[in-house]
Amino acid sequence: MADYPVDIPPTTSALDKWLNTNFNIPWNINVQYRFSLYETDYQRNLAPIELAKVQPSMQAMLNCFINPYAKIAGETFVKVNFPKQWVLYGSGSYNTDNTYVLGSATNARRVNLYDLNNFSASDGENVRRRIRTVHHEFTHCMNQTIPIPPAFELVSKGDYDPTWAGKSDSTVRLLGFISPYASSAYTEDFAEMVSHIVVQGPVWYNNFVAQANATGKARLKEKESIIYQYLLNYFSIDLYKLQAEVQSTLKTNYGVVDPADITTGFPYRMASNLVNTITVNPAAGHYTTYGSSASFTTVYNNYKTLLFSLGSRTLDSIQFVFSTAAKVTFRAYYRNTALTNLVADYDFNFALNPVTGLVTFSKAIPEGVGTNYSNGANTAVQPAFEQYILPYLINRQFVADYLPATITSANPLYKTFAGFYVSGTSTNYFYGPVTYK
Amino acid sequence: MTKLIYLLLVITLAGCVKHDVDLVFDKLPEERMKERNAELQSKLLEGTNGWKGFLRTSAAGSGYGFYMTFNQDGEVKMYADWNNTAAVTAKTSTYRILYVMNTQLSFDTYNYISIMQDPQGSVNGGSTPNGLQSDIEFEYIRSAADTIILRGNKYKNYLYLIKASAGEATQYGNGDYLTSINNFNTYFSTHNNNYFLVTSGGTDIKVGFTFSVAGKTVTAQAKKTDNSIVSDTRGYGYSIDGVYFTDAIDILGMRIIALRMKAANTLVAIDGNGKEYPILQNPIPLADFADLFGSTKTYNSIYCYGVAYPSVASATLPTGVISDFNTEFNGLISRFVATSRYIDTLEFRLSNSNTALVRIWYWSGSTHFLADASFTYTYANGTITLSNYTPSVSNTNWTTRIAQVGSFLTWLQSGPFKADWVTSSTPSSPILGGLFKASAASDFMYGRLRKAIN
Numbered sequence: 001m002a003d004y005p006v007d008i009p010p011t012t013s014a015l016d017k018w019l020n021t022n023f024n025i026p027w028n029i030n031v032q033y034r035f036s037l038y039e040t041d042y043q044r045n046l047a048p049i050e051l052a053k054v055q056p057s058m059q060a061m062l063n064c065f066i067n068p069y070a071k072i073a074g075e076t077f078v079k080v081n082f083p084k085q086w087v088l089y090g091s092g093s094y095n096t097d098n099t100y101v102l103g104s105a106t107n108a109r110r111v112n113l114y115d116l117n118n119f120s121a122s123d124g125e126n127v128r129r130r131i132r133t134v135h136h137e138f139t140h141c142m143n144q145t146i147p148i149p150p151a152f153e154l155v156s157k158g159d160y161d162p163t164w165a166g167k168s169d170s171t172v173r174l175l176g177f178i179s180p181y182a183s184s185a186y187t188e189d190f191a192e193m194v195s196h197i198v199v200q201g202p203v204w205y206n207n208f209v210a211q212a213n214a215t216g217k218a219r220l221k222e223k224e225s226i227i228y229q230y231l232l233n234y235f236s237i238d239l240y241k242l243q244a245e246v247q248s249t250l251k252t253n254y255g256v257v258d259p260a261d262i263t264t265g266f267p268y269r270m271a272s273n274l275v276n277t278i279t280v281n282p283a284a285g286h287y288t289t290y291g292s293s294a295s296f297t298t299v300y301n302n303y304k305t306l307l308f309s310l311g312s313r314t315l316d317s318i319q320f321v322f323s324t325a326a327k328v329t330f331r332a333y334y335r336n337t338a339l340t341n342l343v344a345d346y347d348f349n350f351a352l353n354p355v356t357g358l359v360t361f362s363k364a365i366p367e368g369v370g371t372n373y374s375n376g377a378n379t380a381v382q383p384a385f386e387q388y389i390l391p392y393l394i395n396r397q398f399v400a401d402y403l404p405a406t407i408t409s410a411n412p413l414y415k416t417f418a419g420f421y422v423s424g425t426s427t428n429y430f431y432g433p434v435t436y437k
Numbered sequence: 438m439t440k441l442i443y444l445l446l447v448i449t450l451a452g453c454v455k456h457d458v459d460l461v462f463d464k465l466p467e468e469r470m471k472e473r474n475a476e477l478q479s480k481l482l483e484g485t486n487g488w489k490g491f492l493r494t495s496a497a498g499s500g501y502g503f504y505m506t507f508n509q510d511g512e513v514k515m516y517a518d519w520n521n522t523a524a525v526t527a528k529t530s531t532y533r534i535l536y537v538m539n540t541q542l543s544f545d546t547y548n549y550i551s552i553m554q555d556p557q558g559s560v561n562g563g564s565t566p567n568g569l570q571s572d573i574e575f576e577y578i579r580s581a582a583d584t585i586i587l588r589g590n591k592y593k594n595y596l597y598l599i600k601a602s603a604g605e606a607t608q609y610g611n612g613d614y615l616t617s618i619n620n621f622n623t624y625f626s627t628h629n630n631n632y633f634l635v636t637s638g639g640t641d642i643k644v645g646f647t648f649s650v651a652g653k654t655v656t657a658q659a660k661k662t663d664n665s666i667v668s669d670t671r672g673y674g675y676s677i678d679g680v681y682f683t684d685a686i687d688i689l690g691m692r693i694i695a696l697r698m699k700a701a702n703t704l705v706a707i708d709g710n711g712k713e714y715p716i717l718q719n720p721i722p723l724a725d726f727a728d729l730f731g732s733t734k735t736y737n738s739i740y741c742y743g744v745a746y747p748s749v750a751s752a753t754l755p756t757g758v759i760s761d762f763n764t765e766f767n768g769l770i771s772r773f774v775a776t777s778r779y780i781d782t783l784e785f786r787l788s789n790s791n792t793a794l795v796r797i798w799y800w801s802g803s804t805h806f807l808a809d810a811s812f813t814y815t816y817a818n819g820t821i822t823l824s825n826y827t828p829s830v831s832n833t834n835w836t837t838r839i840a841q842v843g844s845f846l847t848w849l850q851s852g853p854f855k856a857d858w859v860t861s862s863t864p865s866s867p868i869l870g871g872l873f874k875a876s877a878a879s880d881f882m883y884g885r886l887r888k889a890i891n
Contacts, residue, residue, distance in 0.1 A: 003467045005474050007535045011511055034531060034545035037574050037590060045567050045591075047555040050547040051530055090547050091556050094566030117547060 008034055015054055022062060023086075027078060031058060033088040040089075047091035049116050054088065057119040057130065061086075063253050064131040064199075065138070068245035073237045081235075083141055085110040090117035099165050103133035108141040124256035131250070132199040139191035146234045152226045153186040155219050160185055173212040176219025178205075193223050194231075198243045199250070203258040210263050211355060266418045266434075267357035267400045273325040273437065278418055280432040281317035286417070290406045293421075295428035303388040311380030312337045318389075319432075326350060327364065330389060331372070332381075344376035346385060348393065357400040358423060361393045397423040403431035473540040477577045480585055481507040481534075481542075486606035487514075488585070488598040491674040493683035494553050495570035495592040496563045499653035500672025500683035501553060504601065504609045507532060516614055517549035518675040524615040540577040542587055572596075595684070605677050618675045620698060622650055627864060630719040633706050637689045638662060644688055645723040648673075657686045657693070660723070685709060721858035722868055727819050730856055730870060730886070732787040738889035739870050739882070740784035751779050754884065757863030760871070761880035765848050772841040773799055781805075785872065785882065786889050787814065793823060794830065795849060797842070808834035808842070812849070821872060822853040851876070859883040 010016070023029040032039070035048035049057075070078045083105065092100030092115040104112045113133065120126045159175040160183060167180040177183040182192035197205050209220050231237040250256045262268045269275055282292065282300060304315040313334045321329040332344045347364035367373050376382060398420035405426070407413050419431025462469060481488075490503035502518040513532040517523040530548035535541055544550050552561050553571035563569040572589030575596050579586050583600040601609070608614070625631070625648045632643040646657040658668040672683040679697035686693040692709040696716070699705055704716040722729070729735040743752035751770045754763060766783075773780050782798040793814040798807050809832075813825035826846075829835040835842065854872035859881065861869055871883030 003465075003471075005467070005471050005536050007533075009511060009533060011531075013510070034533065035543065035573060036535075036545065038537065042591075045554065045556040045570075047551050047557075047560075047568075048544070048546050048573065054546075090551070091560075094556050096566075098565050100566070 007036070008032070015051065018055060019058065023058070027066065027082060029082060029084055029086060031086045031088065035089070039087055041093070044093055045091075046089045046093055046114070047117065049088045049090040053090070053116050053119050056121045057088070057113075057116045058086075060119075060121065060127050060131060060254070061134060063249045064127070064246055065134045068242055068249060069138075069237075072242045072245055073235060077235065077237075081108070081142065081145065082138070083109050083111045087112045088116055089114045091115060097165060102130070103137045105137040105140045105144075108144040111137050111141075113137075121254065124250065124254040127254045128199055128250060128256050131246070132195045135198050135246075136191040136195040139194040140187065142231075142235065143187060143190060146230075148187065148190050149226055149230055152190055152223060152230075155222050155226070156183075156186070156189065159183065160189070169208070170211070173208060173220075174216045176212070176216045176223065178208065178220065189223070190227065193220075193227055194239075197224065197227075197239065198246050201247045201250075201258055202243065203261050207259060207262045207355075210268065262355050264415075265355075265357070266402050266415075267352060267359070268354045269436070270322065270359075270400055271325055271352050271354035273322070275322045275418070276435040276437045277322065278320045278432045278434050279317060280319070280419075280430055283317075284432075286433075290404045290417075292404075293427060293429045295422075295425075296430045299388055299392045300430075303384050306384035306387060307332075307334065307381065310384060311378075313342070313381065316341075321345075326352075328361070329368075330385075330393070332376075332385070334381075342375055343372045344378070344381050344385070345370075345372035346376050346390075352400065359398050359400050359420065361398070363390065363394060396428075399423050403429055470536045470540075473577070474534050474536055477540050477542060477580075477585070478509075478534050480580050482509055484598070484600045486603050487601045487609065489601050489605070489676045489681070490550075490596060490598050491676070491681045491683050492550065492553070492571065492589075492596045493594040493672045494563075495594060496567070497569070497652060497654070498670065498672050499569065500674045500681075501550075501653065502674025502676050502681065503550060504614065504677070505598070506606075513544065513548065515548045515550065516609055517552075518614070518618055519549050519552055521615055523549050524618055524675075525612040537574075537590075538576075541590065542575045542577060544573040597681075597683075599676075599681075601677075608677050614675070614677055617677050617698075621675060621680055621696075624698070624702065624704060625650065628716075628718050629866075629868060630722050631704075631716050632719055632723060633714040633716055635659070635689050635691055635714070642689060643719065643723055644691075645719070646686075655680075655682065655686070657688045658723075659689060661689070679707075720860045726857045726870060730787075731816065732789050736870065736886040736888055737788075738784055738786040738887050739872065739884045740782060740786075740887060740889075741884040742783075743779070743781040752781050752783055755861060755863075755866060755869055757861035757866055758859055758869065758883055760859075760883060761877065762848070762882045765845060766882075769842070769845045772843055773838075776841060777801065778806075778838075778841070783884070784889070785884075787816070791815075793821070797835075797838075799838075806834055807831055808838050810835045810846075810849075816856070819855055819857065820853050820875065821856050823849065826850060848882070854881075 019031045023031050033049050033054045040046050066078060066082070087110065089112065092102065094100045100115065102114055119130060156176045162184050164180045164184040167183060169179065172180050172183045175183065177189060178196045179192050182189040209217055212220060228239045231239050282297065307313050307315050313336055316333045316335065319331040319333065321331055323329060326349055328348050328350055330346045330348060334342055334344070336342060345368060347368050348361045349364045350359050350361050352359045367377065376385065400420055401418065402415050403417060403419040403421065407417055416433060417431050418434040419429060421429035487504055487506035490505055491500060492503070493500050504516040506514045511531050511533055512529055514527050514529050516527055528548050530544065530546040532542060532544050535543060551573055553569040554573045555561055555568045556566040557568060558565040561568050570592050572592050572594065574590040575587035576590055578588050585598040587596040589596065630645065632645040634641050635644050640662050642659050642661065644657055644659040646655055648655050653672055654670055655673050656668060656670040658666065660666055667688055669686050669688045671686050673680050674683060679695050681695045682693065693706050694709055695707045697705055697707055705713040706716060707713055731737065741752050741754050743750050751774060754766055770780055778799045778801045780797055780799045784796045786794045786796065788794045791813055793812045794809055796807060796809040798805060809830045811827045811830045812823040815822045851874060853875045855875055856870065856872055859869040859871040867885050869883055870886045871881040873881040
């Protein structure tokens with residue numbers, strides 16, 4: 001064989017030594033970073049990787065892929081199952097529609113990783129995106145060794161569609177898919193599920209599931225359960241231990257941060273019909289301590305003044321009473337000249353985005369029936385509401401949130417106050433103590 | 438049976454003897470492969486002062502220049518004319534030589550040469566997913582004492598490597614590459630109507646050439662004695678000692694391979710035999726005015742302009758031209774200024790095959806107004822004859838401002854006019870065109886040329 005010319009001459013560069021020490025010797029993995037047209041799809045133009053990007057990107061593979069698997073599944077598992085040839089490229093592998101592939105796997109033996117010239121170890125989400133690709137590809141490798149259980153394919157059967165590129169998360173999650181790409185084929189679905197659960201982490205995953213409808217939730221959970229059993233039964237891998245390991249290294253080495261848990265967010269609680277009331281009483285001490293909105297105070301005072309001038313009724317406070325996940329009652333507490341405490345009610349519907357908190361109020365028609373509503377319809381009471389409160393609420397888009405901003409998550413009072421601010425105008429807001437159902 | 442087995446064994450062993458067939462070539466294939474690989478490797482290492490490289494790309498034919506130094510550890514150090522940084526910052530990557538149907542030089546990790554090959558349009562300005570359509574793997578074609586010729590595996594463009602001298606190596610190291618690039622660009626932005634003289638069929642013919650600095654291409658064009666036009670467009674790359682064409686410019690039987698700056702502002706073209714042709718500048722463009730000016734031609738408008746609002750500066754004529762019209766123009770400007778109106782554009786336009794427009798844009802306060810008139814025209818043998826004067830085409834402003842237009846209208850009606858190039862004594866003047874009164878050649882309206890969209 002010595003008579004034949006070699007395609008890739010061995011070098012003594014520091015990089016090659018490092019790859020040898022960390023991949024060839026322990027894992028029998030050959031990292032091929034030097035471009036060869038022969039290894040690529042001739043139809044596609046692929047740029048080679050920058051020399052400086054090889055070690056950091058492969059270090060990330062060690063940290064977030066090989067080591068977690070070695071720890072959870074054992075070194076023998078890694079030696080037996082991990083692909084032996086890793087081919088690295090600098091650019092994405094472009095499809096004809098200009099979408100591009102970040103990774104591909106063949107025959108459980110080879111993995112191609114693309115777009116590594118854009119790898120950045122200082123950007124946690126950038127690392128996370130690439131690690132997700134590797135986990136995705138390796139899931140294919142496992143599937144090429146032990147096929148996907150037939151039950152998996154049946155969960156979303158009939159909803160797979162190869163033209164995935166134009167779809168959004170919010171569309172596909174209703175069909176029980178973790179990403180648009182997952183909706184392209186059941187094999188991709190399986191790999192996407194594993195990679196998202198493991199690499200995006202539990203908070204992200206729960207947020208995603210929480211935003212699905214009942215069908216979507218059930219399907220996602222069923223797939224998750226099949227995957228858990230598959231990994232445990234055939235490979236003795238605990239999905240959640242693997243997830244914890246990968247999350248830990250991503251956070252320690254690359255500083256990724258979990259997204260906010262939307263299920264504990266105010267909009268999500270509101271949308272889940274868990275919120276009871278928000279009371280606004282400008283005389284309360286917390287407005288002195290934590291501030292109030294001048295814009296809203298003007299509206300409130302105008303309302304109060306007109307109510308008094310029309311029939312000498314004195315406004316004490318107002319309250320928002322959430323009766324369902326889409327209905328709220330605006331309630332005014334006031335006294336008449338005889339100092340009798342009275343209540344006037346007006347119903348509103350609201351449309352709410354449980355993630356962003358964007359909410360729009362509209363007047364519910366017809367008005368409810370009962371003493372509170374007839375108080376509200378009184379000719380000395382209703383005009384003030386219609387002149388100030390009604391237009392204020394229905395003519396703006398609000399954002400529901402824990403307010404005021406001066407009570408941060410470090411404050412023990414956080415989440416005991418909530419309210420609404422005008423979308424895009426954070427200085428126009430109202431809030432008060434919140435009670436939950 | 439035993440005998441049969443022995444017989445088979447003998448036959449099999451006989452089949453293992455080496456060289457029992459005649460070699461068509463004088464050596465074994467693997468020996469010849471190794472030899473040819475070694476030849477390219479030693480050739481690359483022989484250029485201890487590095488190699489000046491020139492490569493064409495397929496997307497738009499643009500060319501790029503490089504300076505590369507190869508070492509025996511499989512590393513290549515590169516400069517490139519891709520941008521200012523690449524011209525002064527050395528970047529190291531790996532290369533290797535392997536045999537794929539032929540000996541091949543492969544730039545196998547990212548370097549400046551990979552920029553053109555990168556599929557991402559965002560990297561190189563080409564279109565995704567093919568970028569500028571270039572190669573990083575090159576087949577070894579042949580070499581000479583100071584040259585290596587390689588050809589891209591996929592797009593089949595040649596990569597020429599020319600040995601650099603020790604002095605040039607020092608210059609590249611000192612960052613002089615960028616200076617050299619800037620000198621060339623400055624030369625071409627300050628010298629218009631460049632040409633060199635070629636003797637063809639006993640006649641001196643001016644071969645004009647225009648550089649597209651952004652497109653990295655050069656076009657040579659000449660009008661032969663029979664009035665037919667020949668032209669050739671090639672990519673080019675910068676080098677420390679000149680501009681090299683990625684393929685020779687082939688025109689009138691000449692093969693021009695490079696341009697070289699002999700001294701400050703002295704440029705020569707060099708043909709394949711090393712013969713030099715000085716670059717000269719024609720006072721006017723080499724093409725006939727009539728070939729370029731007309732309602733459907735390259736230019737259809739002669740115009741001059743001032744500074745945009747809110748300045749109250751009026752339009753000015755291009756500098757360096759002496760014409761009786763200058764007085765007429767100044768009078769027109771002053772009549773408008775006297776009514777607190779400021780002309781910012783004056784234009785003569787061949788709007789379609791028989792209608793010419795005279796358009797005056799002016800500011801009054803913060804409002805921009807157009808006053809225009811039209812003429813019917815004929816344009817034959819370079820002469821424009823105007824008739825059928827129609828005031829106020831787009832609106833009534835021409836009629837309202839007729840007192841300010843004043844004698845300019847008389848001037849317009851004093852044709853016919855000869856349309857031709859106008860020369861300016863200002864060296865960096867843009868190309869100018871004008872309408873020369875047939876009755877008085879020293880009296881001509883002139884301005885910059887453009888293609889105005891009606």
